[in-house]
Amino acid sequence: MGSTGDEPIIMAGPVPFVDVVVDNAGGAVANKADPGVVLPQEEEYESFVSSLPSNPKLQLLxxxxxxxxxxxxxxxxxxQRGGFAPRRGGGDVVLASLxxxxxxxxxALAFATMARRAHPPAGDEQHPLLRLNPHDCVPSMEKLFAAGLGSKIMDALPSPRLMATHVHHSLLPASITDNPHCKIIYICRDPKDMIVSLWHFVRRRLPEIPFLxxxxxxxxxxxLSSPIWDHILGYWNASKTRPETVLFLRYEELLHDPADSVRKLARFVGQPFSPEEExxxxxEDIVRLCSFEQMKNLEVNRAAGLSPALQQNAYTNGGPIWNHIVGYWNASKARPETVLFLRYEEMLQYPIDNFRKLARFVGQPFSPDEEEAGVVMDSWTSRGGAGDWTNHMTPEMARHYNIDEVPEVYVKSLAYHS
Incomplete structure (x- = not known):
């Protein structure tokens, strides 16, 4: 059994959970089940699982x-059986999402924000997010406890502890959802975009599965994680009834103004940015540290996560795709007046600046009147997968999904109506 949550608190976290695992067990803890976790007996579990409805193709129960x-x-x-107990006064934070x-x-953003005193977001060459994948910093609760390691690792982590889950709000025990000592940060994305992204992810294992x-x-x-609207609305309603312990973020707003979302997150966890930090x-340093461009360029986030196709020479230095990029890069340096070289990641991070750059390049810079009228902002329609569903769904499909799944009043309140 894990801790009761009443032990004295030593505030030194959050820290990457893999560092605690290595320090406390010499890297071997991942091979040892935690005898203290309350898991179903093996035979009981096998019998229980066999009785559950299943989707073998997608490996779902x-x-x-x-x-x-x-x-x-x-x-x-x-x-659910009590394997995890938030610490009284410990400032535990659970990140939840589909x-x-x-x-x-x-x-990445939550870890960098909460750990910024121990690990400044700029100038720290040993910052955990420069040497570790974000998933190595913030553990998945269901994965740890499924491996029988949950309470061992959770008990070893100093407060405040930062963890993540993909499960529905209704599946979490009251020790988490009704506990004033545990906060939940939920990130929501337009479900239509989520389905498209999930399809791309599933195709890594099932390349022939059609989107339809x-x-x-x-x-x-x-x-996976259906009913999807039930997942979203569970946390949405919780954020309305318990706003002091549940923060509801939107992925699209995070894309549009990450700095504002970081400030909101910091205030919510009780660590607002001081005037000196501002x-x-x-x-801005946290946003930069956690940017798509920064994370994708780190070795720890690259080769290990690439599919075999992406590890072929065609994509590496000297390969044909690499040469394709370099060809235009060199041309943009030799003839900057006729070749503009843009980066997708910078478009994601700074869309307005790039719109201005593009307009100047084609000889149609935005006038002061257009800037004042917000024409530049109106040009922004989607970024980072926001709105990508339009490339895969017809309007009829989108309306069918929204209306059949949830009352339209909720869809409109979440700004995800088609």
Missing amino acids: RYQGKWLLQSWVPGIIAI PKCGTTWLK ELFESACEGRC EASDV
Whole structure:
């Protein structure tokens, strides 16, 4: 059994959970089950699992009305049976989301924000996010507890502890959802974009699966983390009834103004930025540290996560795709008046600046009147996957998904109507 939550608190976190694992167990803890975690007996669990509705193709089980990865279920059961207890006064924070909704980015931003005193976002060459993947800094609760390691690692982490989950609000125990000592930060993404992103992810294992099949599964509430609207509205309603312990963020707003979301996050966890930190541009440094461009260029986030196709020579230095890029790069340096070289990542991070740059390049710079009227902002329609669903769904499909899944009043209140 894990801790009761009443032990004295030593405030030194958050720290990367893999560092604690290595320090406390010499790297071997991942191979040892935690005898203290309350997991179902093996035979009991096997019998229980065999009785659950399943989707073998997607490796899903229907547990308590929700479709979940089969590998998550034992961890969720352990958490529900008391395997995890928030610490009184410890400042525990749970990051919650549907899969493919900005989880990795939120992990990085939350960790960098909460750990900024121990690890300044600028000038620290040993910053955890420069040597570790965000998933190595913030653990998945269901995965840890499914492996029988949950309470061992959670008990070893100093406060405040930072962890993540993909499960529905209704599946979390009251020890988390009704606990004033535990806060939840939920990130929501337009479900239509989430389905498209999930389809791309599923295709890594099932390359032949058509988009329509996954879309129909989502509409019927049979895909990963379905019912999807139930997942979103569970946290949405919790944020309205308990705003002091549940913060609801939108992925699209995070893309549009990451600095504002970071400030909101910091205030919510009780670590607002001081005037001195604002003056020192700490917020901007955190946004920069956690940017797509920064994270994708780190070795720890590159080769290990690439599919075999992306590790072929065609994509590396000297390969044909690399040469394609370099050809235009060199041309932009030799003839900057006729070749403009843009980076997708910079478009994501600074869309307005890039719109201005493009307008100047084609000889149509925005006038002061257009700037004043907000023409530049109106030109921004989607970025970072926001609105990508329009490339895969017809308007009829989008309306069918929204209307069939949830009352339209909720869809409009979340600004995800088609």
